[in-house]
Amino acid sequence: MKTVLITGCSSGYGLETARHFLSQGWQVIATMRTPRHDLFPASSNLRVLQLDVTDADSIARALHEAGPIDVLVNNAGLGLFGALEATPMSTVREIFETNTFGAMAMCRAVIPQFRQRREGVIVNVTSSATLAPFPLVAAYTASKTAIEGFTESLALELREFGIRAKLVQPGYGPSTGFTANGQQRMHGLIPAAYEAFAQRVFAGFSNLAAVTRETDVAEIVWTAANDTSERLRFAAGTDALALVGHRAA
Template sequence: MKTILITGSSSGYGLETARHFLSNGWSVVATMRRPDAGLLPRSEHLRLLALDVTDPSSIAAAVAEAGPVDVLVNNAGIGVVGAFEATPMAHVRKVFETNTFGVMAMCQAIIPGMRQRRSGVIVNVTSSATLAPMPLASAYTASKQAIQGFTGSLAHELGAFGIRARLVEPGYGPTTRFASNTEVPATDLIPAAYSDFAAPIFAGYANPGPTTRESDVAEAVWLAATDPSDRLRYPAGADAVALAKAA
């Protein structure tokens, strides 16, 4: 039985991915800052661990308790919405600490074991914003773009050791509570000078048309984790697939 460790499993894409792998007979280590099994099915193959990807001691403890991992899914992420001009650098750094440096730290913690076993898959979840950058999300987009380049480079480094690095690029999914973890209302970061520009964008967010489902992302992660090819990118959701084809 293979083992997958998923960060950010308390809701959204991470939660659905944990469910998907459990239903397919995997051993799942579902991690989150405050472990809560309420939304996951009871299973002898499920372990819940506390993990804050911005805390080195938390990472070390979780990885040690998890034991050998066949697949790492770096899904934990936060966002901030607003005009960059009005976004305090403290908020920008908070986004990068989770979305960029947290992913890198998890990779550094997991890679040695995979390298010794000469097998493993690292799946980094980014965003279709890396394919078509969204307005009013510059810090978020930059944090995810960094992981796009990082993962491509990592794939070259680790291939010689039998380790595959992959990107899953979800489209727009309003159920992911995009900016909730930063606790910064978007309206606080829209100066009056941007009001006319921002209004139609927020209207579009409220009525986006076809969106990416959580199951779309779980299925893309599954494909990325089990595909034996050298493929790097896996767009998730019809909107992301269309953007990837146009890129």
């Protein structure tokens, strides 16, 4: 029986991905900053562990408790809406600490055990914002685009040792709370000069014809984790797939 460790499982894509792997008979290590067992069905194949990807000691403790794993899914992330000129660099750094450096730290921590066994899979969850830009998320997009380039290089670096690295690019999922969380975090980040423009942007999000469901992402993460080819990118959701087609046209 294979074991997957997933970060950011308290809600959204991470929670649904953990549930999906459980349904497929895997051992699942669902991690989050504040552990909640009540989010999951009772299962002997599930462990819920505390993990903060921005804390090296927390990472070390969680991986020690987890023991050997077969797949790492880097899903933990922070959303942010705001005009760049109004966004403090401390906030930009906070976004990068979780979305970029946190994912890198998790990779560094698991690679030794994968290399010794000459097998293992890393799935890094990014965003369809890396496929097509949209306004007021420049810092967020930068943090996710960095992971795209990082994973491209890492996949080549690790192939020698039988380790596969994959990217999953989810579209926009209203049910994940990204918009709500982003609006909460953007207090003061929309100057008066941007207000009318920002309202048009938010209205556009609320009227999207195609969006990404949590189950879409869970299924694609599962596909990526089990893919034995050299394919790197896996778009998730109708809107993300449309963007892939648009870029290829």
